[in-house]
Amino acid sequence: MRKAHLLTLVVLAALLVSGASATLARQGAEITLMGWSSSTEENDALMAQVDAFMAANPDITVNVNLVPSFDETIQAAFASGDPPNVFYVDSSKLPDWADAGVLASGEGMIENLDDHYPSLLEAFTYNDTLYCPPKDSSIMALQYNKAMFDAAGIAYPDDTWTWDDLRAAAEALTGETADGQKVLGLVTPPNIERWLPFLYQAGGSVLSEDWTEVTLDSDEAREALDFYVGMVVDGFAGPPSMVDAGWGGEAFAQGRVAMAMEGNWVISYLREQFPDLEWGNAVLPMHPDGGRASMVFTVCYGVAADNDNPDESWQLVNFLTGPDGSAMVAQEGFGVIPPAMSAAETWLEAIGPEIGQAFLDGAEYAHKWQFPVGFQEVFDTFNADLQLAFDEQVLVEDVIINAAGVAEEVLAR
Numbered sequence: 001m002r003k004a005h006l007l008t009l010v011v012l013a014a015l016l017v018s019g020a021s022a023t024l025a026r027q028g029a030e031i032t033l034m035g036w037s038s039s040t041e042e043n044d045a046l047m048a049q050v051d052a053f054m055a056a057n058p059d060i061t062v063n064v065n066l067v068p069s070f071d072e073t074i075q076a077a078f079a080s081g082d083p084p085n086v087f088y089v090d091s092s093k094l095p096d097w098a099d100a101g102v103l104a105s106g107e108g109m110i111e112n113l114d115d116h117y118p119s120l121l122e123a124f125t126y127n128d129t130l131y132c133p134p135k136d137s138s139i140m141a142l143q144y145n146k147a148m149f150d151a152a153g154i155a156y157p158d159d160t161w162t163w164d165d166l167r168a169a170a171e172a173l174t175g176e177t178a179d180g181q182k183v184l185g186l187v188t189p190p191n192i193e194r195w196l197p198f199l200y201q202a203g204g205s206v207l208s209e210d211w212t213e214v215t216l217d218s219d220e221a222r223e224a225l226d227f228y229v230g231m232v233v234d235g236f237a238g239p240p241s242m243v244d245a246g247w248g249g250e251a252f253a254q255g256r257v258a259m260a261m262e263g264n265w266v267i268s269y270l271r272e273q274f275p276d277l278e279w280g281n282a283v284l285p286m287h288p289d290g291g292r293a294s295m296v297f298t299v300c301y302g303v304a305a306d307n308d309n310p311d312e313s314w315q316l317v318n319f320l321t322g323p324d325g326s327a328m329v330a331q332e333g334f335g336v337i338p339p340a341m342s343a344a345e346t347w348l349e350a351i352g353p354e355i356g357q358a359f360l361d362g363a364e365y366a367h368k369w370q371f372p373v374g375f376q377e378v379f380d381t382f383n384a385d386l387q388l389a390f391d392e393q394v395l396v397e398d399v400i401i402n403a404a405g406v407a408e409e410v411l412a413r
Contacts, residue, residue, distance in 0.1 A: 028059030029312040033301075034077070034084035036070040039268055041334040046320075049328050053319045060312050078102055081306075085313040089132060089302035091123040091370050097302065098126045099373060104303040104310060106130045111318040115340045123368035124300045132300035133321040136329070136336035138263035139362040140197060140295045142166075142285065146278040148173055148183075148258040157259075157282035159361070163198075163227055166259075166285040170236040173258035186237040187248040187257040188228060190387040192379050192403075193295060193369065194248075194261055197284050198224035200293030200367050206407070211372050214411060217404040225389075225396045232390045239390060253277060263297055264359050267335035267351065281358045296366035337363065374410040381406045 033050070037043055043066060050062050067073045070088065077083045078100075089097055097103045106124075110133045113121065120134040144157055152172050157165070170185025177183055188194060199205070204220030207213065231237035240247050243256035252260035253274040260266070261284065270277055286292045301317040303310065319325045326340035333350025337359060348356045371378070382403040388394040 028061065029309040030061040030063065031086060031309055031312055031316055032063045032065060032084040033086045033316070034065045034067065034070075034074060035088035037066040037068065039334060041268070041332055042336070045329050045332045045334070049320055049325050050316075052328065053316055053325075056319075057312075057315065060315070062316060083304045083306055085307050085309055086301050086303055086317060088135065089124070089300050091296075091298045091300070091368055094124055094126050094131065094300075094370060095373050098129070098131060102305055103131050104305045104307065106132050106303070109303075109314045112322050112340065115323060115342050116321075117341060117363050119296055119363060119366050119368065120298055120339070123296060123298050123370060126370075132302045133317065134339040135299045135301050135321065136339060137296050137298035137363065138265055138336055139359045139366050140194075140261055140263050140284060140297075141358040141362055142282045143252055143260045143262060143266060144280050144282065145252065145255065145258045146280055148255075156280055157285070159283050161282065161285040162288045163201075163285055164288060167227070167231055167236065170231055170259065171234075174236050177255065181256065182243055183255070184236065184238050184243060184251075184257045186231060186259045187240055187243070187245075187251045187261075188232055188237040188390075189248050190239050190383055190390060192382045192386070195225065195228050195386070196367065197261075197293045197295055198228055198287075201284075201287040201291040203287075203291055206371070212411070214404050214407040216407060217400055221400050222396060225399060229386070229389045229396055229399075233392060239387070252279075263295075264335040264337060267355060281355045283358045283361050292365050294362035294366040295369055296363065297369050372410065374413065375407070377410055378403055378407045 047064065050064055054060060054062055065084065074084075074087055083102065089103070107130055110130065116133060117137070120137055121130060124130060124132050124134065142157055146156070149156055154169055154172060157169070166186070173183070173185040175183050196206075199221055202220040202224045204218050204224060205215045208215055240251045243251045245251035245254060245256060248257075248260040249262050249266045249269055251257045252262070252266075253270055270279065283292070284294050301320060303313045303317060307313055321339040323340050323342045326338035326343035327346055329338040330343035330347035331350055333347070337344070338347055344360055348360065382399065385394055385399040385402055389396055389399050
């Protein structure tokens with residue numbers, strides 16, 4: 001179970017509490033920052049950022065509470081009338097928090113706007129209001145097994161690859177291991193997140209820009225889903241379960257697939273648990289007509305609207321997401337991309353350009369993972385039907401029509 005971390009200031013003494021540093025107590029504002037626990041490296045980097053902030057602002061006390069069941073804990077905190085001053089907000093949940101009226105607007109409060117990726121600021125803009133700056137981000141890219149490509153005599157993926165190259169490579173790399181286990185050219189999880197880049201590359205969309213009209217039922221969607229499902233039906237790709245894996249990164253790490261489509265989260269996983277794996281990273285292949293797209297999964301530091309110390313809360317948020325705070329995260333070299341663009345080169349040097357550059361490139365044209373409240377029903381319908389399409393039990397046409405129908409119902413509520 002993930003441990004909650006508490007960073008507390010005490011009078012006249014400094015002690016260690018649950019692995020987090022403690023500093024001298026001071027009079028002044030007290031802020032609570034609530035989030036979820038991540039990797040040890042990421043948790044330690046956050047603690048170091050907070051220590052640096054308090055050293056520079058001796059009148060502000062920051063308590064960091066990283067909890068194992070974040071959704072339940074944060075909802076209970078708001079329900080009790082005692083919310084944290086600052087808390088993690090996943091971009092997919094921003095509409096929920098904004099509609100509930102518990103998020104303070106970031107308009108006029110967020111500093112260094114020009115140092116943030118526009119696609120990430122867009123991810124935290126809802127109903128024309130910017131609520132919060134990004135904490136970090138992960139961009140979907142294409143991972144490839146170098147040994148498998150070398151053995152097949154196939155050149156590594158690069159930014160010239162199109163869907164045709166992806167399909168041809170997946171076909172050529174499909175085979176068996178030495179002990180007769182199935183090896184797929186590409187792992188294709190049955191979820192809408194992995195398919196959406198293909199939809200966007202084809203020029204399609206799920207909704208109109210103002211979220212008032214469902215646009216999923218389109219020729220572009222059929223083209224993108226025909227391509228995605230077609231590789232599975234033809235035997236070149238498949239879900240992780242087809243190769244006895246729980247997710248795409250695991251299938252890739254175990255050598256059961258030659259290519260995967262994952263985000264930055266895969267970096268620490270592969271380097272820590274599969275250090276001998278020789279792999280590379282490329283931007284997602286583009287549509288044959290040149291359309292590029294990826295997905296960005298990002299979290300921000302939201303400031304609670306019900307807040308005894310709003311100015312100090314924004315002061316903390318701006319430090320954590322600004323040039324200095326971002327540089328502290330970047331130099332640690334773990335997977336997530338730091339929020340400030342000025343820290344990108346530091347992060348790239350720490351990660352290595354062969355792995356990191358594709359993620360940074362993808363950030364330029366990535367689409368946010370964010371939809372209206374209630375759209376989980378749409379995703380559940382799409383994902384269930386997508387698995388059936390993989391098994392040739394429903395047509396691609398039906399996957400799209402069914403999901404579009406549920407989307408219409410959700411918007412009508």
